[in-house]
Amino acid sequence: MFKKLLRSISRNRVPYFFLLPTIIGMLVLQAAPILQGLYLGFLRSRKDKLLDYLSAPWAGLDNYREILFNPNSPIRSGLWDAVRNTACYTVAVTIGTLAVGTAAALLVNREFRFRAAARTLMLFPWIVPTYVVGLLWGFLWQREVGLINIVLVDWLHLFAVKPTWLIGPNTLWAIIIPTIWRQWPFSMLMLLAGLQGIPKDVYEAAEIDGANKWQAFRRITWPLLKPVWAILILHGLIFNVYSFNIVIMMFGNGAGYPGKHGDLLMTDLFRNSFQMWDFGTGAAMSSLLMLAMMTLVFIWYRIFRDQLTGK
Amino acid sequence: MNYPGAVKTVVSALALAALSLLAGCNKSAAGAKGEKGEAAAASVPNGPGELLVWVMPNSPKPEKDMESLLEPFKAAHPDVTVKVSVLDWGSAWTKLTTAAISGDGPDVVQLGTTWCPFMTDLGALLPLDDLDAEIHVQQSFLASTWAAAKPRTSEHVTSVPWFIDVRPMFYRTDVFAQAKVDPKSTATWDGYLAALEKIKAAGIKNNGESVSPIGFPGKNDWNVVHNFAPWIWSAGGDFLSPMGDKCVLNSPEAMKGILFYLDMVRKGLNPKTNMEKNTAQVSADFDAGRLATFFESTIKNVYLQRPPEQGGSAGSHVAGNYGVLMPPAGPVKRSLFMGGSHLAVFKSSKRPDLAKMLVRYMAADSSAQLAYADISGFLPALKSAFASPYFTADAKRSVFKDMVQYGRCYPAVPYWGEIETAILMKRLGNLFDIAAEVNGPYSEALVKAEVDAAVKDIDGQIETHFKSHPEQRELLQKSLAAAE
Numbered sequence: 001m002f003k004k005l006l007r008s009i010s011r012n013r014v015p016y017f018f019l020l021p022t023i024i025g026m027l028v029l030q031a032a033p034i035l036q037g038l039y040l041g042f043l044r045s046r047k048d049k050l051l052d053y054l055s056a057p058w059a060g061l062d063n064y065r066e067i068l069f070n071p072n073s074p075i076r077s078g079l080w081d082a083v084r085n086t087a088c089y090t091v092a093v094t095i096g097t098l099a100v101g102t103a104a105a106l107l108v109n110r111e112f113r114f115r116a117a118a119r120t121l122m123l124f125p126w127i128v129p130t131y132v133v134g135l136l137w138g139f140l141w142q143r144e145v146g147l148i149n150i151v152l153v154d155w156l157h158l159f160a161v162k163p164t165w166l167i168g169p170n171t172l173w174a175i176i177i178p179t180i181w182r183q184w185p186f187s188m189l190m191l192l193a194g195l196q197g198i199p200k201d202v203y204e205a206a207e208i209d210g211a212n213k214w215q216a217f218r219r220i221t222w223p224l225l226k227p228v229w230a231i232l233i234l235h236g237l238i239f240n241v242y243s244f245n246i247v248i249m250m251f252g253n254g255a256g257y258p259g260k261h262g263d264l265l266m267t268d269l270f271r272n273s274f275q276m277w278d279f280g281t282g283a284a285m286s287s288l289l290m291l292a293m294m295t296l297v298f299i300w301y302r303i304f305r306d307q308l309t310g311k
Numbered sequence: 312m313n314y315p316g317a318v319k320t321v322v323s324a325l326a327l328a329a330l331s332l333l334a335g336c337n338k339s340a341a342g343a344k345g346e347k348g349e350a351a352a353a354s355v356p357n358g359p360g361e362l363l364v365w366v367m368p369n370s371p372k373p374e375k376d377m378e379s380l381l382e383p384f385k386a387a388h389p390d391v392t393v394k395v396s397v398l399d400w401g402s403a404w405t406k407l408t409t410a411a412i413s414g415d416g417p418d419v420v421q422l423g424t425t426w427c428p429f430m431t432d433l434g435a436l437l438p439l440d441d442l443d444a445e446i447h448v449q450q451s452f453l454a455s456t457w458a459a460a461k462p463r464t465s466e467h468v469t470s471v472p473w474f475i476d477v478r479p480m481f482y483r484t485d486v487f488a489q490a491k492v493d494p495k496s497t498a499t500w501d502g503y504l505a506a507l508e509k510i511k512a513a514g515i516k517n518n519g520e521s522v523s524p525i526g527f528p529g530k531n532d533w534n535v536v537h538n539f540a541p542w543i544w545s546a547g548g549d550f551l552s553p554m555g556d557k558c559v560l561n562s563p564e565a566m567k568g569i570l571f572y573l574d575m576v577r578k579g580l581n582p583k584t585n586m587e588k589n590t591a592q593v594s595a596d597f598d599a600g601r602l603a604t605f606f607e608s609t610i611k612n613v614y615l616q617r618p619p620e621q622g623g624s625a626g627s628h629v630a631g632n633y634g635v636l637m638p639p640a641g642p643v644k645r646s647l648f649m650g651g652s653h654l655a656v657f658k659s660s661k662r663p664d665l666a667k668m669l670v671r672y673m674a675a676d677s678s679a680q681l682a683y684a685d686i687s688g689f690l691p692a693l694k695s696a697f698a699s700p701y702f703t704a705d706a707k708r709s710v711f712k713d714m715v716q717y718g719r720c721y722p723a724v725p726y727w728g729e730i731e732t733a734i735l736m737k738r739l740g741n742l743f744d745i746a747a748e749v750n751g752p753y754s755e756a757l758v759k760a761e762v763d764a765a766v767k768d769i770d771g772q773i774e775t776h777f778k779s780h781p782e783q784r785e786l787l788q789k790s791l792a793a794a795e
Contacts (some may be wrong), residue, residue, distance in 0.1 A: 260750075
């Protein structure tokens with residue numbers, strides 16, 4: 001394989017020459033910070049060693065031992081709540097975003113008046129900065145004066161008592177729903193591009209063969225959109241595991257702790273690394289998370305390999 | 312072409328580039344450390360030039376207000392340009408620490424009281440002992456501000472108190488009158504509790520909504536620890552042991568204060584719905600007439616007296632029917648949370664003597680202190696400023712003046728910052744969830760378990776700190792002996 005690559009480089013020297021600056025740039029700008037982060041995980045980089053930066057004392061595997069095996073470590077406190085919440089949040093947001101995005105893409109792919117305006121308006125949530133989404137929904141979820149309870153209870157009478165969203169077990173829904181609201185336009189945009197790439201004559205041929213709308217969706221749209229879904233699932237998994245802004249801003253404008261039902265890995269990491277001034281352990285936690293994410297991406301690739309390679 | 316050779320060259324070049332970058336970063340950090348000392352050593356004494364000042368938004372128009380505060384200083388030093396940058400509180404900490412590490416910071420900087428020990432420990436601040444010899448921090452400034460000026464693990468004065476933040480009780484005079492509650496009866500915990508019960512029983516309405524006896528926010532707020540502190544201290548409890556090396560939050564006295572505060576939620580005196588709000592939202596409830604009492608910084612007084620076109624609420628029903636009271640005394644004593652800010656000079660300052668003169672003007676000049684108190688609504692840190700009719704002739708401000716003697720700051724130890732923001736914010740925040748019964752029925756055992764967990768986390772954090780700073784135990788002992 002390596003020899004094959006070298007042969008290809010030898011045959012296409014000019015294109016590779018032009019690609020070289022990009023490759024060097026990517027390696028330096030991406031590989032260097034990753035290496036630095038990994039290295040930091042082996043250092044005792046706490047507040048008293050801030051000025052030493054990468055010359056902080058060598059800690060070996062101490063930071064990893066502290067996270068994985070020391071039950072009394074403050075770092076461990078609430079970590080499993082954060083892992084559980086992040087897993088539920090990531091799955092729910094990714095599925096929710098895909099479902100809403102697919103429905104919206106199918107809708108705006110049809111011919112109707114003001115279609116262009118509708119498509120533009122639907123992108124609105126996507127252009128709202130994530131920290132603004134957190135602040136905005138923090139007001140909407142207020143139990144007594146928040147618009148959501150007014151709609152659900154006062155107007156629609158769906159609940160007998162106004163639910164509390166910003167404390168307690170409902171907290172997770174209070175962060176899942178705004179994230180889906182913020183992200184579905186992106187899924188819609190990608191899926192719309194996918195839908196427009198499917199030739200109309202395929203549907204016409206299916207119609208001639210007697211296929212109904214559902215069969216056309218099931219046999220044509222669904223399989224042909226699979227590569228787009230694969231990319232969106234990957235994007236959703238990565239983006240949502242690293243979600244931070246919405247949750248940190250919704251609960252006290254960055255005050256810190258969203259509670260055991262709302263704490264995510266990134267807010268936990270922020271608290272234990274930046275607020276505790278323990279960058280070595282923070283880097284070790286980030287490295288472990290990176291390892292978990294690489295495993296997840298590997299599983300994703302195994303599942304969607306055929307769709308991505310067109311086999 | 313020799314493929315392996317070419318590959319080796321490319322890989323070596325890439326590795327070299329990456330290593331250079333890493334080494335460069337490392338070098339710049341190390342260089343900054345060295346340069347800071349050099350800059351301080353090669354500093355230019357008094358002379359013309361520019362002073363860079365970093366402050367936080369302490370008043371409605373921070374830049375303009377600072378300009379007017381600094382006018383007399385500029386008039387006295389026409390050859391000096393003072394450039395003020397206003398940092399927002401959210402990003403200030405990151406910018407300050409970055410400046411401290413890089414050595415590229417301002418000359419004069421505003422520091423929150425709890426930040427002073429950390430920045431001192433980091434070695435970012437210039438010792439101000441010579442300035443202290445001139446202005447006598449211990450004699451001239453309020454006693455509770457000394458600790459942050461000379462942190463317990465430092466042998467130098469590294470900052471000078473600028474202004475203080477205390478939280479009086481704002482109350483509705485009309486609601487108290489309707490409920491037939493004498494404001495003076497709220498001077499003790501028992502009296503205050505009885506007054507709140509009486510207001511609740513009176514069932515007073517405001518625009519059809521019940522007026523709650525008290526309002527305070529839950530865990531979604533920056534003030535969680537500040538809100539608990541006076542109740543813990545007034546019951547005779549504390550966060551840390553006198554030496555500062557152990558957490559004592561689960562002592563019977565501290566637990567008494569914690570349970571008393573939570574009981575106000577349990578008894579329905581503070582509605583459970585407030586548990587999901589932050590201070591700004593509860594403050595808005597007070598403005599809208601939904602609360603009978605509310606503890607808030609003295610800046611609330613300025614807000615209630617300022618006309619609406621300047622962002623205040625003068626002329627509103629609440630603004631015409633409010634008073635201020637000293638927060639109640641606990642079973643052991645009256646001890647009130649005191650925050651605020653200090654002024655410090657960065658070691659990297661190129662004009663340290665000029666910077667010290669500016670600090671001296673802003674902190675030790677009585678007129679400057681009064682001028683800034685009037686602009687910002689915070690209180691002066693300089694004792695002599697309280698003798699002014701500005702405080703003695705105004706009924707509400709005279710309450711503030713009386714309050715400052717009961718003010719208390721958090722322990723001035725370098726590890727307090729992470730204890731407060733990372734551990735107590737979370738653990739004490741969880742207590743509000745327990746009181747609101749969001750995870751199941753309330754019990755004192757649940758509260759105790761959460762406080763015990765906080766103690767375990769804090770002790771772990773203190774141990775971690777002393778592992779790398781064993782010498783600081785001795786400094787803490789010395790400082791305790793000196794205090795005693």
